[in-house]
Amino acid sequence: MEISVEKGSDVASIEVYGDDPVEAANLANAVRDSFEERLRSAESERITKGLMALDNKVKILEKEVEISGKELGEAESGLMSSADMREVSSEASTANFNRLKTEHANQLQVLEELKNSAAIAHNADYLPRHPMGEFFFQVRINEA
Numbered sequence: 001m002e003i004s005v006e007k008g009s010d011v012a013s014i015e016v017y018g019d020d021p022v023e024a025a026n027l028a029n030a031v032r033d034s035f036e037e038r039l040r041s042a043e044s045e046r047i048t049k050g051l052m053a054l055d056n057k058v059k060i061l062e063k064e065v066e067i068s069g070k071e072l073g074e075a076e077s078g079l080m081s082s083a084d085m086r087e088v089s090s091e092a093s094t095a096n097f098n099r100l101k102t103e104h105a106n107q108l109q110v111l112e113e114l115k116n117s118a119a120i121a122h123n124a125d126y127l128p129r130h131p132m133g134e135f136f137f138q139v140r141i142n143e144a
Contacts, residue, residue: 003031054118061111068104075100 002015014031018024075097 001027001031051118051121054114054121058111058114058118061107061114065104065107065111068100068107072097072100072104 005012014028016024016028078093
């Protein structure tokens with residue numbers, strides 16, 4: 001038996017030599033099936049790792065949004081108290097509040113987009129396969 005994969009292509013060759021063509025064909029098909037299963041398994045593992053990384057990114061961003069929301073609330077409270085006291089620093093407080101408000105809104109938007117992407121990825125109905133999923137097998141059965 002000889003097995004070769006043409007580098008940079010989607011062609012694999014399995015050549016089986018034997019006295020019984022049916023037995024040789026069965027062996028070649030078993031090798032092909034095993035190879036395809038390994039490719040699917042590797043792709044499935046890659047997809048699972050990618051989804052886990054995406055889920056972790058969502059959790060991190062959720063915490064960042066929570067923190068920025070608290071900072072925004074504190075800035076708003078500070079802005080109200082400085083306005084009541086008519087402090088000179090009220091312009092700086094307003095600028096800081098507006099900056100925090102913009103940052104928080106941007107984080108919320110990114111978080112929403114990331115959550116949507118994660119939901120789509122988790123619900124995608126695709127068959128895990130190798131990037132060379134359209135692999136073409138040449139099976140040759142030769143008599144010994």
